[in-house]
Amino acid sequence: MSRHKPAPTIVLFRRDLRIDDNGALAAAVDRGAPVIALYILDDEDRNLRAMGAASRWWLHHSLAALDHRLRQTGANLLLARGRTDDIVGKAIGASSADCVFWNRRYDPSEAPVDARLKADLREKGLTARSFDGALLHEPSLLKTGAGGFYRVYTPFWKAMVDKADLRDPIDAPGSIDGWVGEFAGLRLNDLNLLPTKPDWAQGLRESWTPGEEGGKARLDEFIEHDLEDYERRRDIPGERATSRLSPHLAFGEITPFQILASLRKSRSAGASKFRSEIGWREFSYHLLFHNPDLAGRNFRPEFDAMSWRDDAGAVRAWQRGLTGYPIVDAGMRELWRTGWMHNRVRMIAASFLIKDLMIDWRHGEKWFWDTLVDADAANNPASWQWVAGSGADAAPYFRIFNPVLQGEKLDPQGSYVRRHIPEIAALPDRYIHRPWEAPASLLKGNNIELGKTYPKPIVDHGAARDRALIVYQSIKDEKAS
DNA sequence: TGAAATGTTGGGGCG
DNA sequence: ACGCCCCAACATTTC
Numbered sequence: 001m002s003r004h005k006p007a008p009t010i011v012l013f014r015r016d017l018r019i020d021d022n023g024a025l026a027a028a029v030d031r032g033a034p035v036i037a038l039y040i041l042d043d044e045d046r047n048l049r050a051m052g053a054a055s056r057w058w059l060h061h062s063l064a065a066l067d068h069r070l071r072q073t074g075a076n077l078l079l080a081r082g083r084t085d086d087i088v089g090k091a092i093g094a095s096s097a098d099c100v101f102w103n104r105r106y107d108p109s110e111a112p113v114d115a116r117l118k119a120d121l122r123e124k125g126l127t128a129r130s131f132d133g134a135l136l137h138e139p140s141l142l143k144t145g146a147g148g149f150y151r152v153y154t155p156f157w158k159a160m161v162d163k164a165d166l167r168d169p170i171d172a173p174g175s176i177d178g179w180v181g182e183f184a185g186l187r188l189n190d191l192n193l194l195p196t197k198p199d200w201a202q203g204l205r206e207s208w209t210p211g212e213e214g215g216k217a218r219l220d221e222f223i224e225h226d227l228e229d230y231e232r233r234r235d236i237p238g239e240r241a242t243s244r245l246s247p248h249l250a251f252g253e254i255t256p257f258q259i260l261a262s263l264r265k266s267r268s269a270g271a272s273k274f275r276s277e278i279g280w281r282e283f284s285y286h287l288l289f290h291n292p293d294l295a296g297r298n299f300r301p302e303f304d305a306m307s308w309r310d311d312a313g314a315v316r317a318w319q320r321g322l323t324g325y326p327i328v329d330a331g332m333r334e335l336w337r338t339g340w341m342h343n344r345v346r347m348i349a350a351s352f353l354i355k356d357l358m359i360d361w362r363h364g365e366k367w368f369w370d371t372l373v374d375a376d377a378a379n380n381p382a383s384w385q386w387v388a389g390s391g392a393d394a395a396p397y398f399r400i401f402n403p404v405l406q407g408e409k410l411d412p413q414g415s416y417v418r419r420h421i422p423e424i425a426a427l428p429d430r431y432i433h434r435p436w437e438a439p440a441s442l443l444k445g446n447n448i449e450l451g452k453t454y455p456k457p458i459v460d461h462g463a464a465r466d467r468a469l470i471v472y473q474s475i476k477d478e479k480a481s
Numbered sequence: 482t483g484a485a486a487t488g489t490t491g492g493g494g495c496g
Numbered sequence: 497a498c499g500c501c502c503c504a505a506c507a508t509t510t511c
Contacts (some may be wrong), residue, residue: 483502483511488509492505493500493502495501496499496500
């Protein structure tokens with residue numbers, strides 16, 4: 001007599017490339033049926049924002065790491081390409097699966113895909129279930145006293161901490177009964193996620209270990225070495241004192257539940273400051289959920305009247321790290337080389353594009369989307385709007401960073417600038433953030449020719465500041481009238 | 482998660 | 497000894 005083998009469960013992996021604290025995977029394993037772990041790359045759906053090049057590089061390596069983790073426990077990752085509903089239908093056809101599990105997505109362009117899928121599957125009499133993991137809170141459930149959504153960070157975070165279910169992480173399955181069968185038959189390289197000609201990923205490879213084990217190691221190291229003095233050192237880009245967990249979080253290799261659980265154990269002085277940075281990520285998703293076009297539209301509509309400058313040459317100089325302001329250029333080159341930029345420098349570089357160059361923040365947001373390994377549908381537009389002043393709880397319009405003062409304050413020894421701008425590395429500290437003031441003999445002695453080996457400032461900050469204040473003032477007048 | 486302009490105070494040089 | 501000025505240092509206001 002043959003024992004009846006239950007129909008398999010499909011687990012969809014998306015930006016939750018981990019086996020630890022994975023509610024969908026744990027539930028599938030608990031169900032006792034064979035598990036089909038499936039990743040679908042959807043390059044077709046025009047309603048979805050195409051992933052940037054740096055993110056695709058990360059995705060490739062993260063998928064490889066996930067496959068490796070699954071193989072250690074008895075399963076493997078199947079890859080497919082196409083629309084989610086099509087592929088899931090085909091996978092059900094090939095496997096007779098009767099059950100599909102996944103972890104929820106909160107990007108408003110992706111969530112409807114999952115909602116339709118759930119409805120379709122249930123209509124066919126199949127089981128479809130979704131789980132939490134990406135966020136500490138459900139954006140649809142958190143409301144202000146007046147019934148709206150939060151627009152100010154502090155009350156949001158206070159309410160969230162009170163109401164969220166800060167559950168403990170779910171253990172990774174010890175072993176998985178992996179479904180044995182063929183489906184789609186794509187190999188990782190078939191997804192074409194890596195850059196080819198040219199291969200610009202050298203700096204990324206040197207900087208990162210994608211995958212959940214890399215993320216866990218990063219968290220442990222951060223807590224052990226940097227958390228105690230986090231509040232003081234986090235703003236000093238030369239120190240590498242931030243967590244650098246952002247790409248791991250963006251791809252769901254680690255969850256905020258895991259991070260908070262580790263912080264609870266550490267009791268370090270910097271824990272509450274770091275926890276509130278996790279809170280900003282929650283706030284960004286909260287804003288995105290209630291404002292689906294956060295990357296395309298000003299949160300404050302009065303900014304629609306803003307007269308941004310159209311200056312392709314200036315945008316290009318900013319992208320390449322050739323503005324002539326060392327702290328800005330160092331940040332932009334760190335981004336280009338490593339796929340990441342220190343958070344404080346992001347603010348300075350963004351302030352420079354928006355307020356010194358008067359370029360529409362959406363140009364900056366797009367560049368970051370393409371070049372950041374941590375490019376995130378919520379954090380990226382929310383943060384750009386924050387700097388522009390067009391966002392919720394945003395920086396006031398008159399807050400304009402002086403790139404020289406910021407450089408001297410946060411990188412007094414110039415170690416960050418020298419790391420990324422070798423052509424001026426020989427300048428003494430005194431001139432490292434203002435090379436145009438260095439004596440001619442000093443420049444010449446170090447083979448620096450401003451305008452040739454390193455640019456002269458593309459705008460005068462003082463004049464640019466005055467211009468920005470006038471333009472921003474006009475928006476304020478607009479609103480008043 | 483700012484910077485610049487303006488205002489105030491107090492020490493020291495000097496006639 | 498005194499008043500005057502300068503200016504650094506700090507505080508406050510303004511954008």
